[in-house]
Amino acid sequence: MTFPISRQGLEQIAIVLAVGVVLFGLLALIRWRRGDDWRRFAQSAGFLGALVALSLGLAYTVAPNIPTPPVPILARLAQNPTPDTPASVAAGRAVYQANCVICHGPQGLGDGPAAFTLQPRPFNLQVHVPQHAPGELFYWISEGIPSTAMPAWSVVDPATGKPKLSDTERWEIIRFLQALAAGKAT
Numbered sequence: 001m002t003f004p005i006s007r008q009g010l011e012q013i014a015i016v017l018a019v020g021v022v023l024f025g026l027l028a029l030i031r032w033r034r035g036d037d038w039r040r041f042a043q044s045a046g047f048l049g050a051l052v053a054l055s056l057g058l059a060y061t062v063a064p065n066i067p068t069p070p071v072p073i074l075a076r077l078a079q080n081p082t083p084d085t086p087a088s089v090a091a092g093r094a095v096y097q098a099n100c101v102i103c104h105g106p107q108g109l110g111d112g113p114a115a116f117t118l119q120p121r122p123f124n125l126q127v128h129v130p131q132h133a134p135g136e137l138f139y140w141i142s143e144g145i146p147s148t149a150m151p152a153w154s155v156v157d158p159a160t161g162k163p164k165l166s167d168t169e170r171w172e173i174i175r176f177l178q179a180l181a182a183g184k185a186t
């Protein structure tokens with residue numbers, strides 16, 4: 001089991017926490033200058049500061065270094081609404097086989113027939129999928145990955161007026177990819 005948040009993700013979290021340190025620090029300063037009780041704000045700033053140190057500590061020790069584009073915090077926290085059942089995995093597998101194999105290969109190994117023409121080549125999804133939060137995977141599948149061949153699957157197809165793949169289909173693919181990486185699907 002690798003650490004579930006990437007170094008880049010933890011760096012983003014540290015930035016948000018650092019903003020909190022500054023805000024609480026300013027509040028404490030304002031209250032101190034007014035002669036009010038400032039300690040609670042200073043404590044909050046200190047607590048958030050400790051979390052910044054913890055995030056950065058984890059970021060540069062256990063967290064994997066994955067330079068995929070950063071994902072907005074809320075998108076990262078999104079949870080998979082599809083149940084973790086064989087039916088979801090099977091549905092995801094079918095959508096994956098129809099749309100993704102050409103680049104990612106039938107087992108997600110990055111060896112699809114078109115993979116050899118791509119720069120960068122698709123990575124091994126069996127290795128990479130467990131390294132990411134489901135929300136991150138969903139974001140990349142939905143929005144695509146700039147400066148790679150990875151398309152955005154949430155874009156609306158003008159011919160049908162519907163997204164290329166629905167939200168449910170994209171989440172079911174993630175169920176399949178996670179089962180594949182865990183050796184529970186082929």
Ligand code: HEC
Nearest residue numbers: 068099100103120121122123128137140141148149150173
């Ligand atoms: C035209 C080729 C192509 C197709 C089709 C394609 N991908 Fe990709 N995909 C790529 C490339 C290239 C990358 C960038 C390298 C990488 O991150 O693996 C990528 C990246 C990804 C990543 C990020 C992996 C990581 O951790 O960096 C995921 C997840 C992914 N693709 C899933 C899918 C799914 C699911 C489908 C089908 C709905 C799909 N891709 C279809 C080429 C493709």
